[in-house]
Amino acid sequence: MTCRCGRDNDARRSYCGGCGRRIGTSCGRCQFVNCTDDAFCGGCGDTLEASAAASAAPLKPVADKPTAPIVKLVTPVPAPVSSPVLSRADTMSAAELASLVGKAAAPAVVPLPSVVSQDDLDRLFGGVS
Amino acid sequence: MPSALIVDDSPVMRTQLRALLRQAGCDAIVEGATGDDALPLYERHHPDIVFLDIVMPGKDGVTAATELLQKYPRAVIVMCTSLTTRDKVVACQKAGVSHYILKPFQADRTVAVMRHLLARNAPAVVSASVAS
Numbered sequence: 459m460t461c462r463c464g465r466d467n468d469a470r471r472s473y474c475g476g477c478g479r480r481i482g483t484s485c486g487r488c489q490f491v492n493c494t495d496d497a498f499c500g501g502c503g504d505t506l507e508a509s510a511a512a513s514a515a516p517l518k519p520v521a522d523k524p525t526a527p528i529v530k531l532v533t534p535v536p537a538p539v540s541s542p543v544l545s546r547a548d549t550m551s552a553a554e555l556a557s558l559v560g561k562a563a564a565p566a567v568v569p570l571p572s573v574v575s576q577d578d579l580d581r582l583f584g585g586v587s
Numbered sequence: 588m589p590s591a592l593i594v595d596d597s598p599v600m601r602t603q604l605r606a607l608l609r610q611a612g613c614d615a616i617v618e619g620a621t622g623d624d625a626l627p628l629y630e631r632h633h634p635d636i637v638f639l640d641i642v643m644p645g646k647d648g649v650t651a652a653t654e655l656l657q658k659y660p661r662a663v664i665v666m667c668t669s670l671t672t673r674d675k676v677v678a679c680q681k682a683g684v685s686h687y688i689l690k691p692f693q694a695d696r697t698v699a700v701m702r703h704l705l706a707r708n709a710p711a712v713v714s715a716s717v718a719s
Binding site (some may be wrong): 570571572573574575576578579580582583 | 671672673676677680684685686687688689693696700
């Protein structure tokens with residue numbers, strides 16, 4: 459926005475970078491930049507209140523064409539997978555669970571010496587008292 | 588009646604196992620002498636339990652067991668060998684064999700293993716054969 463001192467200021471500024479005046483709204487009729495406390499436009503003499511009212515007409519859309527919808531970049535959250543009900547799963551042994559899925563249970567971890575005996579093997583594979 | 592397959596290159600060991608299997612209530616027994624015999628004999632007879640030696644002509648017993656279990660995961664395989672190294676046992680366990688019996692056989696223990704595995708995997712036929 460151009461200040462009365464002639465400096466062209468960034469639209470985001472509240473005060474002029476050249477003279478320090480507070481940058482007011484521009485006149486609705488002649489676009490002269492007035493101070494915020496001015497009652498009449500310094501460019502055309504029009505009352506700034508009337509000018510402000512005139513400029514308060516409904517805004518036109520920037521573009522006639524509809525804008526593209528906003529796409530949110532959100533990491534997709536996987537839908538909850540429905541699983542078979544295993545209400546007793548927390549109380550089942552590995553062998554019971556294995557029998558449900560038709561696979562052998564994972565062998566137990568039994569420490570073995572480098573040379574094994576039949577006792578070691580019976581403990582490892584189990585089932586023989 | 589439960590059925591069994593014995594694959595061992597030693598006729599003496601096959602005879603011993605056959606006698607022990609009969610004690611365990613198993614009369615239908617098929618025999619092979621090399622590791623290469625295991626899979627075709629299994630596919631022809633579908634025995635309830637398989638006894639595999641490890642050191643044999645052709646495929647060794649671990650390889651034969653691995654191949655058989657990959658194709659038939661529910662097969663019940665017992666390794667019968669004099670090899671006592673941990674690595675060999677672990678390899679068999681990883682392959683999924685059901686038990687590992689050391690030679691020379693301890694008759695009572697071997698029969699107990701046979702009965703246990705047959706009862707677990709063919710309970711109906713075992714109870715029927717024991718009753719008769």
